Amino acid sequence: MANDFLTSLRNYAQSLSSGEKSAGEVSAALNHWVKESGEALKEKIESEIESAAIRMGFVRKAELDSLMHRIEELEKKSSGAKKTVRKSVKKVAKISSAASTSKMKNPNVRKKVTK
Secondary structure (H helix, E strand, C coil): CHHHHHHHHHHHHHHHHCCCCCHHHHHHHHHHHHHHHHHHHHHHHHHHHHHHHHHHCCCCHHHHHHHHHHHHHHHHHHHHHHHHHHHHHHHHHHHHHHHHHHHHHCCCCCCCCCC
């Protein structure tokens, strides 16, 4: 890349000195070339960083955000299920305590407990 820059700079300097192009044209051309080269370099760096991160096992932010959202959904569903389980456990506990209380009063009599 350094050689490309020097070669381009030499070519522009020659065309400037020979009068083929004005200083403004050479400056604009160099500015355009620098911007293009900078963008290409930026893309190359981003690509290398991404491939290195994948090799190391890092997770992208978008993937992590997606997983966090999924966990939140599952926790919401889970909390609804926990409430249902708690109600069922309370109902069973109430029934079993009523049955054990009736057995304590008269162990020979079985009382049917309804829901």
